[in-house]
Amino acid sequence: MKTLNLASRKISTDFPAFVMGIVNCTPDSFFSGSRGGAERAFELIGEGADILDLGGESTRPGSDYVSAEEEIKRIVPVIEKIRRKSDIPISVDTRKKSVMQAAFNSGADILNDISALEDEPELAFFAAEKKIPVILMHKRGIPSTMQADTEYKNIFNEVSSYLEQRAEFAIKNGIEKEKIIVDPGIGFGKNLEGNLNLISNCGSLCGGKFPVLMALSRKSCIGQVTGRKVQDRLFGTLAADLISVLKGAFMVRVHDIAPCKDTLAVLKSLLKYESV
Structure with a gap:
């Protein structure tokens, strides 16, 4: 069973990994199916999402950052609507303290920081004070330019070392080790070979000291492997998510909850017979 301590409660799943559903409160996220507000959130809840991840600032390659005020305007009303009907854990994809403060005060539970x-x-300091889990992601540069430099001497070692350093920073500033999750940042300043390397070895990041989130859903690396456009990358995504969970991923961040849950349900059933 997987468990995660939030500020005032513990969540768990008996599936092989937590499933986080993507709700992009933006007009320009790369997959239009992820856009929307509370209506999309309730659809994902109905499909069995364990956690929702709300974002008010697109971080797709080539995108530009937006102001904190704009993020708050996009995210907070959605959180408030969700909280009127559901206590599902809510993660907020933001780099900004003021956005996370507003989101936390409205009912958010987890910080997902791409920086x-x-x-x-x-x-x-804010995350430590409020005792909220944090997701720390690796990226190179900023979204508008990050794909201009995708060469590494040893991508796995460099990404792993960076994430361990950032986790140490978080711990030194009061965040509990048990509340740190790392994300290798698939597609954020990486080429196809690098992305596949990280997916295949995800469970070994930071020497296995921290749980790993894998965000692979419909990304360009899936398209490069399959030759499919973003709207046709579901099957490739399911395969990549399944491999990442088998390799040790603690959580998968996806657009398509029901198909992912079905895949993990089959994996759960098969794992019972692994040693027979």
């Missing part, structure tokens, strides 16, 4: 607490280091 791994680098853009606004004071976010670490």
Whole structure:
């Protein structure tokens, strides 16, 4: 059984991994099916999402950052609507303290920071004070330019070392080790070979010291392997998610909850016979 401690409660799943559903409160996320507000959130809840991840700032390759005020305007009303009907854990995809403060005050539970607490280091103090879990992601550069430099001497070692350093920063600033999750940042300043390397070895990141989130859903690396456009990458995504869970992923961040849950249900059933 997988468990995660939030600020005031513990969540668990008897599936091989937690399933996080993507709700993009933006007009320009790369997959239009992920866009929407509370209506999409309730659809994902109905499909069995364990956690919702709300984002008010697109971080697709080539995108530009938006202001904190714009993020708050996009995210907070959605959180408030969800909280009127559901206590599902809510993660917020933001780099900004003011956004996370507003989201937390409205009922959010988890910080998902693509900058791994680098853009606004004071976010670490806030997360520590409120005792919320944090997801620390590796990226190179900013979304508008990150695909201009995708060469590494040893991508696995470099990504793993970076994430371990950022986790150490979080711990030094009061965040509990048990509340740190790492994300290798598939597609964020990486080429196809690098992405596949990280997927195949995800469970070994940071020497296995921290649970790993894998966000693979419909990404360009799936398209490069399959030759499919974003709207046709579901089957490729399911295969990549399944491999990442078998390799040790603690959580998968997806657009398509029901198919992912079905895949994990089959995996759960088969694993019972692994040693027979």
